[in-house]
Amino acid sequence: MTPLAKLLEAALFAASRPLSLESLATLDPESSPAAVSAALDELREHYDVDGHGVEVVEQGGGWQILTRAEYAEAIERAQVAVRPQRLSAAALETMAIIAYRQPIGRAEIEEIRGVAVGSVLKSLHERGLIDIVGRSEGIGRPLLYGTTAQFLEQFGLRHLEELPRADELAIALRGAGSTAVAE
């Protein structure tokens, strides 16, 4: 491995959060972003080819070293680490709406889901999956919510654009006159 790849490996090992390409580039002022990118590829390949228990993954707006999925069960059985709790169906619905419609206020989410979402919002906020991103200009200037980097990380997304666009979903909103019915 090149010295730069080793340096990146050390930094990724030390970090608890995904590291962006920019922050990786600050490790060595001599190296160009292209060189850092190439070294990342080298590191990733090194882990893949030599068969390591961990891998280098791009998600949550950066790069991260993660254990490979096949070891999850053994690790959890031995209580070395615990998987994060799954979100409830209600929380997932709220999360999906915020991911697509952000910035969005509580009333609009409730309109789509048909139920009150106050407590769900609070728990998503506590889990760091959503944050307050501003206030609407509407009556009462309600708070607007958006997704966080933690959301991307927890759902294994590199960036928001990785979610399918609304018109790529099977049931795109075409207006009620359309004949297409899903399923």
Place this chain on the structure above:
Amino acid sequence: MIAPAFRVADSDAPAFVVELSQFTGPLDLLLSLIRDEQVDIYDIPIARVAEQFLARIGTLGLDEAADYLEMAARLLRIKAQMLLPRADGEESWEDPRAELVRRLLEYQQMREVVDLLEHRGEERRHQFNRRWVPQTADITPISAPLALTLTDLLGAVDRVLRTAKEPVLHDVVPRALDVAGAMSTVRMVLSLRREARWSDLIGRDAEPWQILSVLLALLEMAKLGELRIAQPRAFGSVEICRDAISEAA
């Protein structure tokens, strides 16, 4: 958002009370009814669906089912509108179901995203990142006995009181605590700025009763949900900020 009503011992309880908790809301229930009936979402037999919807929520407690009842009322209104006679060949007739169909489609689209997120989240759950946490965040859990010597405690009290003015011994005026006054001070400070520190709330030469008033005011306001108190590091300085979520509620 219906709390599961488990009635294991009561065999007379209708089974669908428990069943309803599997739905995340009235639209979910409605969509499932439409799917079971295998009807076209653009041509919902509203009378039949409304009847079934009512049957499913029929025995629920009223306060549990407000969201469902609102939908039931909506369905009945649409049903009534559908029964109104309309002139032959009337062009401008607007299907009373159109708004409901739009919401159902929007909801269904969102459910598609839910499936996707669920899948991605489940995959990610099988991979662990490094559990590196800064040493300072290692705070002794509350349930464990407090490892603190009397000297530590007295030292801490001393440090707090050292910021206070030395009381003049020959002029002691007994004063009760003024928690309400301190609360309005804290409110004033937090109306000007989102975050404050302990040192912003007590003056440089505050007397012990003032310090205690501010402390009790902060605890009281945190309990009321007016503000949040956080200590990012053990023994770090305490951050006091407005509780944005409760502010919105």
